[in-house]
Amino acid sequence: MDRKRKTDSETDKPSFRESLINIYYDLVPLVSLNIIWFLLTLPIVTAFPAAAGLYYATNQLAHQKGAGWKTFFDGFRIHFWLSWRWGLLNLIILIVLVSNIKFYGQLEAEWSVWLRGVIIGLSILWGIIQLYTFPFLLEQEKQRLSTALRNSMVLLATRPAPVLSVAFLSLVLAVLSTVIVLPAWFFFTASLSVYLANKVVIDSVKKLQKDEPPEIGGKK
Numbered sequence: 001m002d003r004k005r006k007t008d009s010e011t012d013k014p015s016f017r018e019s020l021i022n023i024y025y026d027l028v029p030l031v032s033l034n035i036i037w038f039l040l041t042l043p044i045v046t047a048f049p050a051a052a053g054l055y056y057a058t059n060q061l062a063h064q065k066g067a068g069w070k071t072f073f074d075g076f077r078i079h080f081w082l083s084w085r086w087g088l089l090n091l092i093i094l095i096v097l098v099s100n101i102k103f104y105g106q107l108e109a110e111w112s113v114w115l116r117g118v119i120i121g122l123s124i125l126w127g128i129i130q131l132y133t134f135p136f137l138l139e140q141e142k143q144r145l146s147t148a149l150r151n152s153m154v155l156l157a158t159r160p161a162p163v164l165s166v167a168f169l170s171l172v173l174a175v176l177s178t179v180i181v182l183p184a185w186f187f188f189t190a191s192l193s194v195y196l197a198n199k200v201v202i203d204s205v206k207k208l209q210k211d212e213p214p215e216i217g218g219k220k
Helices: 016-041 047-062 069-078 080-105 110-139 145-158 160-179 189-211
Strands: none
Touching: 016 047, 016 069, 016 189, 047 069, 047 080, 047 110, 047 189, 069 080, 080 110, 080 145, 110 145, 110 160, 110 189, 145 160, 145 189, 160 189
16 A cells, blocks of 8 residues: 655654654554564574565665565565674673673672673673664664664664663563563564664664765665
């Protein structure tokens, strides 16, 4: 179904109202995509490609294109090995961070408390950056993970307001879905979070393309 919405070519910056309208139009596909993602995440071994499929499909929605189950499985297939590289990196980093937090938590020295706090802070920072890493991979001509990580850090440094806002909203959604409304994980929690992350990255790349030729590997 064609959606009559203003595109970035019609206006330099969508208003808050227009952004809400865009999200409203995307709610139905976001729910269906989230359900597919949830079911494919349950077997564990398909969790990373399922995340890639969700990021890819919501990226299409964020570009104001249609997306459904076929789009999801296109992303699942096309970015299968890329998702494993990204996922394994996150798994290794997570193991290292959690191990250090537990280790220094067992020490009674005062300095260990401060060091543990630093590691927890780094863990939060890593989580925020990872929310935007895969969207950058989808926007880059060359899908280098190191470039996407660098771009995510630059995005956080240059546009902290939208980056932290979406990260905070995603955290709130995750906590509420886990503690209060558990079925929300099945219907919209993940898809809405990655959709908003894609929007932030796409808007940032478009803004950079207007200001100067992009060197971050954005699509031409």
